[in-house]
Every structure is written in structure tokens, then in C-alpha cells.
Amino acid sequence: MTVMEEASRGGLPAEVEQVANREGIDPQKLARLLARGRAVVPRNARREINPTGIGEMLFTKVNLNVGSSQSLNDPQAEVEKALAAVAAGADTIMDLSTGGDLDLIRRAILKEVRVPVGTVPIYQAAVKKELTSQGMFDALERQARDGVDFVTVHVGVTKNTLERLRQDPRIMGVVSRGGSLTMKYISETGEENPYYSEYDYLLEIAREHELTLSLGDGLRPGCIEDASDRAKFMEFITLGELVKRSRKAGVQAMVEGPGHVPADEIETSVKAMKHLTDGAPLYLLGPLVTDIAPGYDHITAAMGGVIAGMAGADFLCATTPSEHLDLPTKEDIIEGTYVTRVAAHAADLTRPGVKERARAQDLQMARARADLDWEKQFAAAINPQLARQIRHRRGVDTDTCTMCSELCAIRLAREAMEKEKERK
Ligand code: SF4
Structure with a gap:
């Protein structure tokens, strides 16, 4: 019996379960998609x-x-x-x-x-x-x-x-x-x-x-x-x-x-x-x-x-x-x-x-950027090594980046909002 036949008969092939767990979806649902030919698990x-x-x-x-x-x-x-x-x-x-x-x-x-x-x-x-x-x-x-x-x-x-x-x-x-x-x-x-x-x-x-x-x-x-x-x-x-x-x-x-x-x-x-x-x-x-x-x-x-x-x-x-x-x-x-x-x-x-799970990854990056947290930004990046290498390539040590430096919009806006809160 092939994987597709096993899934068609209500079975749950091991590889289907493995993929479903990695993707974060219900294994039975993936088995049904595979049985209908809407998804494949080549192996x-x-x-x-x-x-x-x-x-x-x-x-x-x-x-x-x-x-x-x-x-x-x-x-x-x-x-x-x-x-x-x-x-x-x-x-x-x-x-x-x-x-x-x-x-x-x-x-x-x-x-x-x-x-x-x-x-x-x-x-x-x-x-x-x-x-x-x-x-x-x-x-x-x-x-x-x-x-x-x-x-x-x-x-x-x-x-x-x-x-x-x-x-x-x-x-x-x-x-x-x-x-x-x-x-x-x-x-x-x-x-x-x-x-x-x-x-x-x-x-x-x-x-x-x-x-x-x-x-x-x-x-x-x-x-x-x-x-x-x-x-x-x-x-x-x-x-x-x-x-x-x-x-x-x-x-x-x-x-x-x-x-x-x-x-x-x-x-x-x-x-x-x-x-x-x-x-x-x-x-x-x-x-x-x-x-x-x-x-x-x-x-x-x-x-x-x-x-x-x-x-x-x-x-x-x-x-x-x-x-x-x-x-x-x-x-x-x-x-x-x-x-x-x-x-x-x-x-x-x-x-x-998948869009909710995909968007969660972008949200992670957005939060790290808002916090000027560079390590978290690298961790959220598709290519962390490249992001890290570009940030450090000139050896300038700053908590913002060399694009706007002291005029970092993220930091200025955050400080302005904090002052505003204190004032009220
Ligand atoms: S310096 Fe400018 S480009 Fe760099 S993090 Fe701040 S706002 Fe973004």
C-alpha cells in the first residue's frame, strides 16, 4: 500500500505525521489533503x-x-x-x-x-x-x-x-x-x-x-x-x-x-x-x-x-x-x-x-526593531549571518545604526512618547 492509499483509508503514515507536526497543522487534516492529491510528501x-x-x-x-x-x-x-x-x-x-x-x-x-x-x-x-x-x-x-x-x-x-x-x-x-x-x-x-x-x-x-x-x-x-x-x-x-x-x-x-x-x-x-x-x-x-x-x-x-x-x-x-x-x-x-x-x-x-504563522515571524522582527534589539533582529531574519555582517561591517559601535545615528527615528519617537507620558 502506498502512502497515498494508506491516507485514503483513514491511516496516518509516519511521514505525514512528522510533516504535520513541523508545519503546526492537524496530522489528520494533512492525511486527508494527501489522500485527495492536494498535498504531497515526497519520500x-x-x-x-x-x-x-x-x-x-x-x-x-x-x-x-x-x-x-x-x-x-x-x-x-x-x-x-x-x-x-x-x-x-x-x-x-x-x-x-x-x-x-x-x-x-x-x-x-x-x-x-x-x-x-x-x-x-x-x-x-x-x-x-x-x-x-x-x-x-x-x-x-x-x-x-x-x-x-x-x-x-x-x-x-x-x-x-x-x-x-x-x-x-x-x-x-x-x-x-x-x-x-x-x-x-x-x-x-x-x-x-x-x-x-x-x-x-x-x-x-x-x-x-x-x-x-x-x-x-x-x-x-x-x-x-x-x-x-x-x-x-x-x-x-x-x-x-x-x-x-x-x-x-x-x-x-x-x-x-x-x-x-x-x-x-x-x-x-x-x-x-x-x-x-x-x-x-x-x-x-x-x-x-x-x-x-x-x-x-x-x-x-x-x-x-x-x-x-x-x-x-x-x-x-x-x-x-x-x-x-x-x-x-x-x-x-x-x-x-x-x-x-x-x-x-x-x-x-x-x-x-499559513498566513497567521507567517505573520507571527514578521511581528517578531517588528518588535525587535521597535526595541532596537539587534540580536533579536538577527534571530528573526531569513539570513541572520548577512544581517549581522552588514550591521558590523564598518566597526561603528552604536545602539542605533549608521543610517540616521543620533537622529534615529525609532529612538527619537520613543523618547518623545515617554516624555509625553511623564508630562501627563
Ligand atoms: S538609525 Fe534609522 S535606520 Fe537605523 S534603526 Fe534607527 S531609524 Fe532605523
């Missing part, structure tokens, strides 16, 4: 981790992508990036390696990291030059056996997709690596996407390993101009149908979303995705609100992430300053993690079921 049956919940009534979660490329392949560096992201507060890690010994890198990350780890198995099939139905399923099973907790499968990229794109061409075409590899398979073989045509087999593998499926956004727009087109929404209709089949099979599933989307289209896009997939947890890759800010794409994605989170997105994939430019360094990964956590928290301040 491979073979791996001991600190499980994380993603979905309705839960805090917005943050994923960090690490992994080698064919130009830069240093397994130890990728493990260090994964650990640095977790230390900075990432809830999950995805290993997107495409260079060097993929098994070695993945296994090293799985060994060291105690949060859920996801992968994109089609990369391994492509790197091994086994972009065949057999190769794609072999890669999936191999990674599931290694203990991967969730996998992205681009099941919404089908023959129909190619036809939609032919009829309604895009500027950037397809920018998802998994999506483009699936298109390559379809165009070279003339066959349907195996993960789509043999979805029942895929579900069997997922069931056996308690693998959570992340139904990939193969058609995510790669520029603002391509956002919200027919091909994109066709894919969501397909993903919605596959979510239904996953739930019926007792397999946890979430859905991935775009991409590059102008700010005024994000809410519509997120609500449509949620509607078409019957409220499946939504995992967003951005959305980046402009195309012209390379070097700042962790910020353009965070802007989109806040709007998306306010509209119902549950899980944000961090973007780093290297996006569109280079393989991220460890420093980029750390920066991307903190900036995306800020976006997730800003969304949580408005999110049903």
Missing part, C-alpha cells in the same frame, strides 16, 4: 530523510537545482552546492546533472542530503545515448532504486504538442531540456512519448518505489512573448488528465508550471493550472517577469514567485544570478536559495492556512 521507500510537505495549507516550499554539465563536471562541487542550499534553507534539491558519471553524482547527493531529492531521468537516457523507450524507463527505474524521492517526467509533451507548435510557432520554441529531448525522440522515431503512451507502466514503477511524480512543464515559455499560448494550455489539459490517473493508482503527483510570464498574466495562469489539474500541488520554475535582466534573474523570478504564490502556487524552484549565463557556483546557489525563500515567505504572508 522514496528506500531512503531515510526529513520529509517535506508540498501543497494546500502548507508553507510554500523552495527547491534548488544543482548538477554537473557537459562543460563543468565536478561531483564534489555539486554535493557541496546541495549541502549549501540545504544549510540556507532549501526544502528540496534536484540533481540535474548531465556531465560525467551521473550515477556517482546522484548517489553522492542522495547519501549526503537529508531532504527530498528529485531528478529528471530522461537526461540520463540522453547522456547514455539511450533515448529509447527502454532507455527512458531504465533510467527512471535506476534512479528510483537509488532512492530518488521525486522525478520530473515530461508526460505532457506528445505528438499533439509538435502539431500545436507547428500551427502556432513560438519565438523561443521549447526551452525545457526534458521537453526538447522528448520532442527529439518523437520526431526521430515517429512514436509517441513513452512516458505518456506507457503511463500505466510508469505508475507501476512509481508505486513500487513510492516515487512522487512531478509532471514536467515541457512547454514552459522561454520568453515573455511566448507565455500563455495554446501549446502551454494544451499541456496543462493533458497533465490534468494524468494527475487523475496518478491519484487513482495511489501515486502522489504534482505539476510543474512556467517559466517566463509577464506579471499581469501570472494570476490567470496559476489559477487555470490549478483548475485544470484539480488542485494538484503546483511547482513553478520562476516565473520570471522580464527577459532583460540576466544577472538578476533570481530577483525577476522572486517577483514572479510572490505573485504566483499569492495566486496558489505551492513550490518555487529557485533561480540563481547565473540563470541563462553559466552553471551556478556555490555562492549563486546560496544567493538563489535566500532570495527564493524571501519570495516564498512574502507569498505565505497572504496564503490561506
Whole structure:
């Protein structure tokens, strides 16, 4: 019996109880959300981790992508990036390696990291030059056996997709690596996407390993101009149908979303995705609100992430300053993690079921600021080390800060109010 089936029969799986206690919600309530497919708790049956919940009534979660490329392949560096992201507060890690010994890198990350780890198995099939139905399923099973907790499968990229794109061409075409590899398979073989045509087999593998499926956004727009087109929404209709089949099979599933989307289209896009997939947890890759800010794409994605989170997105994939430019360094990964956590928290301040608890954190900061209590401010900060380092970087010792010094508005106003009280 899978975790989802256990929850559907009124049971309380251990990982669900653990997540509920951490989130501060009723475990039975989380079990019901999981049974309905509105929340997922990715955890491979073979791996001991600190499980994380993603979905309705839960805090917005943050994923960090690490992994080698064919130009830069240093397994130890990728493990260090994964650990640095977790230390900075990432809830999950995805290993997107495409260079060097993929098994070695993945296994090293799985060994060291105690949060859920996801992968994109089609990369391994492509790197091994086994972009065949057999190769794609072999890669999936191999990674599931290694203990991967969730996998992205681009099941919404089908023959129909190619036809939609032919009829309604895009500027950037397809920018998802998994999506483009699936298109390559379809165009070279003339066959349907195996993960789509043999979805029942895929579900069997997922069931056996308690693998959570992340139904990939193969058609995510790669520029603002391509956002919200027919091909994109066709894919969501397909993903919605596959979510239904996953739930019926007792397999946890979430859905991935775009991409590059102008700010005024994000809410519509997120609500449509949620509607078409019957409220499946939504995992967003951005959305980046402009195309012209390379070097700042962790910020353009965070802007989109806040709007998306306010509209119902549950899980944000961090973007780093290297996006569109280079393989991220460890420093980029750390920066991307903190900036995306800020976006997730800003969304949580408005999110049903969690906003009261999220706001309590801001209240703690506001009180510490009102008291000019610096230690409490650091403790309440998303990145305490950074806050502390900036405050002390010039070595000036003052109980206010060097911004207004003796003219500190907080202190002046407090002293004025105290005098006023004494006078009355
Ligand atoms: S000195 Fe100015 S900026 Fe600094 S704490 Fe006081 S009011 Fe705020």
C-alpha cells in the first residue's frame, strides 16, 4: 500500500505525521489533503530523510537545482552546492546533472542530503545515448532504486504538442531540456512519448518505489512573448488528465508550471493550472517577469514567485544570478536559495492556512526593531549571518545604526512618547 492509499483509508503514515507536526497543522487534516492529491510528501521507500510537505495549507516550499554539465563536471562541487542550499534553507534539491558519471553524482547527493531529492531521468537516457523507450524507463527505474524521492517526467509533451507548435510557432520554441529531448525522440522515431503512451507502466514503477511524480512543464515559455499560448494550455489539459490517473493508482503527483510570464498574466495562469489539474500541488520554475535582466534573474523570478504564490502556487524552484549565463557556483546557489525563500515567505504572508504563522515571524522582527534589539533582529531574519555582517561591517559601535545615528527615528519617537507620558 502506498502512502497515498494508506491516507485514503483513514491511516496516518509516519511521514505525514512528522510533516504535520513541523508545519503546526492537524496530522489528520494533512492525511486527508494527501489522500485527495492536494498535498504531497515526497519520500522514496528506500531512503531515510526529513520529509517535506508540498501543497494546500502548507508553507510554500523552495527547491534548488544543482548538477554537473557537459562543460563543468565536478561531483564534489555539486554535493557541496546541495549541502549549501540545504544549510540556507532549501526544502528540496534536484540533481540535474548531465556531465560525467551521473550515477556517482546522484548517489553522492542522495547519501549526503537529508531532504527530498528529485531528478529528471530522461537526461540520463540522453547522456547514455539511450533515448529509447527502454532507455527512458531504465533510467527512471535506476534512479528510483537509488532512492530518488521525486522525478520530473515530461508526460505532457506528445505528438499533439509538435502539431500545436507547428500551427502556432513560438519565438523561443521549447526551452525545457526534458521537453526538447522528448520532442527529439518523437520526431526521430515517429512514436509517441513513452512516458505518456506507457503511463500505466510508469505508475507501476512509481508505486513500487513510492516515487512522487512531478509532471514536467515541457512547454514552459522561454520568453515573455511566448507565455500563455495554446501549446502551454494544451499541456496543462493533458497533465490534468494524468494527475487523475496518478491519484487513482495511489501515486502522489504534482505539476510543474512556467517559466517566463509577464506579471499581469501570472494570476490567470496559476489559477487555470490549478483548475485544470484539480488542485494538484503546483511547482513553478520562476516565473520570471522580464527577459532583460540576466544577472538578476533570481530577483525577476522572486517577483514572479510572490505573485504566483499569492495566486496558489505551492513550490518555487529557485533561480540563481547565473540563470541563462553559466552553471551556478556555490555562492549563486546560496544567493538563489535566500532570495527564493524571501519570495516564498512574502507569498505565505497572504496564503490561506499559513498566513497567521507567517505573520507571527514578521511581528517578531517588528518588535525587535521597535526595541532596537539587534540580536533579536538577527534571530528573526531569513539570513541572520548577512544581517549581522552588514550591521558590523564598518566597526561603528552604536545602539542605533549608521543610517540616521543620533537622529534615529525609532529612538527619537520613543523618547518623545515617554516624555509625553511623564508630562501627563
Ligand atoms: S538609525 Fe534609522 S535606520 Fe537605523 S534603526 Fe534607527 S531609524 Fe532605523
